[in-house]
Amino acid sequence: MRIASRIMLGITAAAVAAVLTPAAAGASTASQAGWGPYFSADHKAAARGHVSVDRQRYRHWYWKTDFVRDRECFKDHKGDRHCKWVVKKVGKKVWEWRYREFFTVHSTLVNHKSGRGKCAWETFKVVHENGSSSFKSFANCGRHPRHFSFSGKNAAHISVDVSRGDHSRPTGFHSGWESVHHAGV
Structure with a gap:
């Protein structure tokens, strides 16, 4: 039983290595x-x-523009807190192959x-x-x-x-x- 499990473990490790190696070496x-x-x-x-x-x-790295909703709060002259939703434009650095x-x-x-x-x-x-x-x-x-x-x-x-x-x-x-x-x- 131990030999069979070691063989299966060896086959599984070899299969994982075979799957991962082309992805890592696939750069060229x-x-x-x-x-x-x-x-x-x-x-x-x-x-x-x-x-x-x-x-x-x-x-290839580039800047992508996203629009996000953000909650802005402020206090009026009486000290009361007011909040509203605003849409902001933000830049995000992303890449693609x-x-x-x-x-x-x-x-x-x-x-x-x-x-x-x-x-x-x-x-x-x-x-x-x-x-x-x-x-x-x-x-x-x-x-x-x-x-x-x-x-x-x-x-x-x-x-x-x-x-x-x-x-x-x-x-x-x-x-x-x-x-x-x-x-x-």
């Missing part, structure tokens, strides 16, 4: 997803890679036809949660694959356009915007 979650391969329109440039996302939660997502995009860009002025290009478009956009471009003018990466935070959507071009910019054969990462809401 990481995920990784692959994308591609995506090709330029003439299939002479190719890009593939993966995106790693680290989602961290934090407490919010999340930040830090991402890193890794890519491998392949140039299938290298030569004078023949480069493979990949242009990443990052749409942030506030609606603004930013762009990152990388080129490979050699015959061997090149690896690139960049980081940022709070991206709602990341897409890539693979194209051909010269040493200074992409000039043609665009693949169109292909999805790399879409944040879950």
Whole structure:
């Protein structure tokens, strides 16, 4: 009987630890997803890679306005006490859980036809949660694959356009915007 109760106690303690540990360690979650391969329109440039996302939660503190009923009392000139109910506006500091997502995009860009002025290009478009956009471009003018990466935070959507071009910019054969990462809401 004692052994059975010790086993049950051990199982119960392990179950409680299993339930409490993810909540305590749940401040950060990481995920990784692959994308591609995506090709330029003439299939002479190719890009593939993966995106790693680290989602961290934090407490956001702010002031909340509440209205409370309070009883105010005063004495008149005769010394009699009078009370009335008044509504007062009070500030209260409260918090809520919010999340930040830090991402890193890794890519491998392949140039299938290298030569004078023949480069493979990949242009990443990052749409942030506030609606603004930013762009990152990388080129490979050699015959061997090149690896690139960049980081940022709070991206709602990341897409890539693979194209051909010269040493200074992409000039043609665009693949169109292909999805790399879409944040879950």
